[in-house]
Amino acid sequence: MSEAVSLGGEPILRTKGLTKQFGGLVAVSDVSLDLYVGEVHVVIGPNGAGKSTLTNLLSGDLPPTSGEVRFEGNDIAGCSADHISRLGIGRSYQKTNIFLPFTVFENCRLAAQSRTPHALRVFHRAGGYAEINRLAGEAMAAAGLAHRAERIAATLSHGEQRQLEIAMCLATQPRLLLFDEPLAGMGPHESQRMVELIKGLTADHAIMLIEHDMDAVFALADRLTVMVNGEVLESGTPEDVRSSPAVQLAYLGGEEILHD
Amino acid sequence: MDFAFFLIQLLNGLQYGLLLFLVASGLTLIFGIMGIINLAHGSFYMVGAYLAWSLSAMTGSLTAAILLAIPLTVILGMGLERLLFRHLYQRDHLYQVLLTYGLILVFEELRSMIWGDDVHGVAVPELLNASIPLTDNLSYPVYRLAISGVCLLLAAALYFLIQKTRLGMMIRAGASNRDMVQSLGIDIKLIYTLVFALGIALAAFAGMINSPLSSVFPNMGSQVLIICFVVVVIGGIGSVKGAMAASLMIGLAETFGQVLVPEVAGTIVYVLMAIVLVWRPEGLFGKG
Amino acid sequence: MNFRAADYLPWLVIGLLALFPLVESTFYMQLLTKVLIMAIFAMSLDLLVGYTGLVSFGHAAYFGLAGYALALMAPQYEAVSLWWSLPAAVGICALFALVTGVLVLRTRGIYFIMVTLAFAQMLFFIFHDTKIGGGSDGIYIYVKPTMKSGEVELANLEKIEHFYWLVLALMAATFLLLRRVLGSTFGRALVGIKVNEHRMRALGFPVFRYQLASFTLSGALAGIAGYLAAVQYGFVNPEILSWHQSGAVLMIVILGGMGTLYGSVIGAFAFVLLQEILSNQAWFGAAAKHWQLALGIFIMLVALYLPQGLAGLLRQSGRKAAAETTDE
Amino acid sequence: MHKNQKASYDRREFLRGSAAIAGTTVAGVLLPTGQVFGQQAKLKVGLMLPYTGTYTQLGIAITNGFKLAVEERGGKLGGREIEYFTVDDESNPAKAPENVSKLVQRDKVDVVIGTVHSGVVMGMAKVLKESGTIWINPNGGAGAMTGAACAPNFFRTSFSNWQSTHALGKVLKAKGIKTAVFITHKYAAGEEMMEGFKEGFEKEGGKLVKELYLPFPQVEFQALLTEIASIKPEAVVCFFAGGAAIKFLKDYQAAGLKGKIPLFGSGFLTDGVLDAVGDAAEGVETTLHYADGLDTKKDKAFRLAYAKTFKLQPDVYAVQGYDAGQLLAAGLDAVKGNIGDKAGVIKAMEAAKIDSPRGPWTLSKSHNPVQDMYLRKVVGKENKVQGVAWKALADPARGCKA
Secondary structure (H helix, E strand, O other), rough: OOOOOOOOOOOOEEEEEEEEEEEOOOEEEEEEEEOOOOOEEEOOOOOOOOOOOOOHHOOOOOOOEEEEEEEEOEEEOOOOHHHHHOOOEEEEEOOOOOOOOHHHHHHHHHHHOOOOOOOOOOOEEEOOOHHHHHHHHHHHHOOOHHHHHEEEHHHHHHHHHHHHHHHHHHHHOOOEEEEEEEOOOOOOOHHHHHHHHHHHHHOOEEEEEOOOHHHHHHHHOOOOEEEEEEEEEEEOHHHHHHOOOHHHHHOOOOOHHHHH | OOHHHHHHHHHHHHHHHHHHHHHHHHHHHHHHHHOOOOHHHHHHHHHHHHHHHHHHHHOOOOHHHHHHHHHHHHHHHHHHHHHHHHHHOOOOOOHHHHHHHHHHHHHHHHHHHHOOOOOOOOOOOOOHEEEEEOOOOOOEEEEHHHHHHHHHHHHHHHHHHHHHHHHHHHHHHHHHHHHHHOOOOOOOOHHHHHHHHHHHHHHHHHHHHHHHOEEEEEOHHHHHHHHHHHHHHHOOOHHHHHHHHHHHHHHHHHHHHHHHHHHHHHHHHHHHHHHHHHHHOOOOOOOO | OOHHHHHHHHHHHHHHHHHHHHHHHHHHHHHHHHHHHHHHHHHHHHHHHHOOOOOOOOOHHHHHHHHHHHHHHOOOOOEEEHHHHHHHHHHHHHHHHHHHHHHHHHOOOOHHHHHHHHHHHHHHHHHHOOOOOOOHOOOOOOOEEEEOOEEEEEEOOOOOHHHHHHHHHHHHHHHHHHHHHHHHHHHHHHHHHHOOHHHHHHOOOHHHHHHHHHHHHHHHHHHHHHHHHHHHHEEEEEHHOOOHHHHEEEEEHHHHHHOOOHHHHHHHHHHHHHHHHHOHHHHHHHHHHHHHHHHHHHHHHHHHOOOOOHHHHHHHHHHHHHHHHHHH | OOOOHHHHHHHHHHHHHHHHHHHHHHOOOOOOOOOHHHHHEEEEEEEEEOOOOEEEEEEEEHHHHHHHHHHHHOEEEEEEEEOOOOEEEEOOHHHHHHHHHHHHOOHHHHHHHHEOOOOHHHHHHHHHHHOEEEEEOOOOOHHHOOOOOOOOOEEEEEOHHHHHOOOHHHHHHHOOHHHOEEEEEEEEOOOOOEEEHHHHHOOOOOOEHHHHHHHHOOOOOHHHHHHHHHHOOOOEEEOHHHHHHHHHHHHHOOOOOOOOOOOEEEEHHHHOHHHHHHHHHOEEEEOOOOOOOOOHHHHHHHHHHHHHHOOOOOOHHHHHHHHHHHHHHHHHOOOOOOOOHHHHHHHHHHHOEEEOOOOOOOEEEOOOEEEEEEEEEOOOOEEEEEEEEEEEEEEOOOOOOO
């Protein structure tokens, strides 16, 4: 796979006319967007705008009704979630999705194991793979959880659990990260830590972020997409979006979402 | 098989299917609304049959026996829900399987202690004890037709109850979102108790009205149980409509299977179930 | 805390069990053989229920299938060799589990429970209604399999102590095999699937393939137990793949404590011996006639008050003891 | 045996003794208690019969019959007192080898008596062939027991499935019936009864136009009754027992077939069910080795003694249990209670001529009764004897090489 993909080059992920219908309801309609390594692409919009559905289409949690998703040049629309993950896309969920009864280390170890499964070596102890342990350790360190390695995930604070979910994503060595409201339910201090964490990842990842916290949005966004009713209303640099009349009229103007 | 006999077999199949529906409808309600796997459902069928037998022996009339027995089974259902099943709503299905498996053994032994291990016949009510001639040597028992009629009536009543009444609305809401219903100030516990009692009463009632046809014997419940599970799964868990469709399907498959391919008759319904589930894992009328 | 003792405990138990034929008579050795066979069966199910999060209510299908496989492979009055008949029976079970697994793993929750039951019932009726395996009457295996190396007889399975040792060895092997497998990356992935299937998928694990592998392994191990059960009494009939059998083994797994392996062994002891005791007329007289009542109540109590099973009880008291010693 | 092991064994034996007493109380007999350790050791008799489940009543009748035979001999057989060991076989073939092992290995009985269910009988055969324990089967008619699986230590005092329907061929022929349909459950007993009938009927020139089977233990007959109506045979022959028999007789009547197509069967169709079926069985004709109103001296005496002791009316099962006791007595008397002389016991039993309530009978070479088959007709609540359908009918014992 090409390592040459970088800022200003080819997009690592490109969607064209991506659409998802649930029965008669159109949740995502004709969405086209590009994601680049080194960029944080934030998607905002009111509840029910189709942001999470869009993430699910990219991660393979849902199959699209029509349209195209190209990741590093290959069409991955309709591929299964595990397949897409193995291609190099990691994601976090709106509602924390981790292994609560396991230790922090085991959460990350399992995640790292998904890259080097050794599924057939059933007689070899799981803890005995240096490569997997190293990846898990690095992911914990990157997410700032190294000191929590032996804690049971269920006993972590909410913010730490969200950090752990990101650590697990990192342990799978993705090139594209999809974060669905990583700051949800966090206090100001925790939020700040998370923003720093995400900033630190931008250099060698493409990141798509769904977020409501506007301070964080403008602190992180290299590119901003506004969705309303499943459609892309506007997409561009934060400045472009801010100055877009359509956005101002429909969204930024009267509504208080921005100050949420 | 000529055409006349084909029609008669069709009638046989439908009649058998309707009876299956009566037992299975209670199961699917408890299943779908409360999320409880009740293996002991067949035991309530058996309890109904034994009550019908012992009470009709006492009163001399099956009708009187049934009228007496229905409240008894409702009380039994409510009592069991309060005492046992209530503790299992939040637990894994595994424990429901286990508890109700134990309950089968308990019911079987209590039956043995109270009523003994003999086989008993129950007399068909005098009024319905007749046959309608169909061919020169075959006639159709009126009682069988009457049962089919009762089954259809009950199916209609169930449909009305669930789709058109306030209670039915609450039941449907409870099935889809327990917390939401509770926040609306509806007493979900009471609804569960009622649904459970209704399901139990349906199974017991099926045992009662079928007792003159099936006679009354130990372990009669487990024969019915498994086939009812098949009905529920094919129809889609919680769907009364699905239970009706699946019951009729199975009734016909078993009837014609017995006549046309006796070697594999027992296997047919399970093959049918496998096919349906591969095609639609949530059953014919299940919500995915 | 010193848990080193726990590492040696299985070996100690196996060693003690191996000595049993030296002190006890035939009947109790047979009873113990039955316990050990059920322990293998229960461990195979624990792999599914306790470690993969799949509640199968049709596990007797694989148990029974292996029994029938032996009965049908064995010529009526001649001995077959264990060396090929056991692997063949187990292989058939694995194959059947693989095929049914592809179908049943499309479903979840209640549906999974019911569909596994349906497949077991299908098999039940195939053997019950057709002549393949003697119909509802079953078939007899008149001669037990042989274990020979060249011309040398390694064990004579007609002797119950030899058979007992074989069963014990296979039980120990199953236990160690599963412990190894569950400690591997494969095993960890299974537990991950049990805890959070969705997350596993999002991490890139092909969940279905893992589940299918687990289902197949579980079916194969149940086959070992079924084969041994058929050898022990020399008889198979559809009852051995009935849903009662599936229910009983599920009961053993939960009673013992699921997700612990050794719990399955404890559960097998408790369940089989409990049945034996409750139905013992010498102790309970006429009440023994209704032994299933006591068993039924017992099962219900376990479901209500002992969800972690006997193993959970042991762990609890172990923890309590540990807490007390650290307090001092 | 080790020394301490012996001690523990004795305690178990003692416990067993009290079990036997408890067991007999259930059955309604009170044996003299005490004297567990007598001068001459007691003869250990293992009763493996159904004491729970559908066949409970049969198990009790057989037990009663056997004990009556023992009581008539002063509670002794061959001069030895009897100690009973009971195992409830639950009519479960899957548990049969295990259950019989309890008697043979744990309790070390000298004789095994049992059982009702044919499948369980075959499970017992497996174990008892190996152990060589003397075994008297007071009911289960599995052909193989005295056929392919026969053994010198196997005896039966009841019937073979084949026997119970074979005479019907002659009966139908005598009534001028040339075509028939056979209907039964699909299991070995049903198929053996079908074979027995088919052979007898075709020998007489009749034609069995269709065999109808229903999976055991299903009782939904409607489809098959419709099938019968469409075939229009001259007679229907069947084998059902217990609950299935009740249901079949009632459905046959309700379908309007009764009175249109005469119904015949093996005697179990109408035994012990007449109270439950009402008039649905009236006029049905069956063959069996016992009947109501035989009116022999032996039968009257037996019925009186049985009714007096147990406050119950005896049936064919009680007779079979009673004869099991008589047969064992004949064997033990010959060796003066020395059960160790197995060959002697077997020889005496083979030669015995049993004076049974059903009429005198002897054993065939394969140890199955050679007996008269009666034709009976249901009149009111009785299976009234119509005459002897086949004098001294012997099972062909196919495949028995012993």
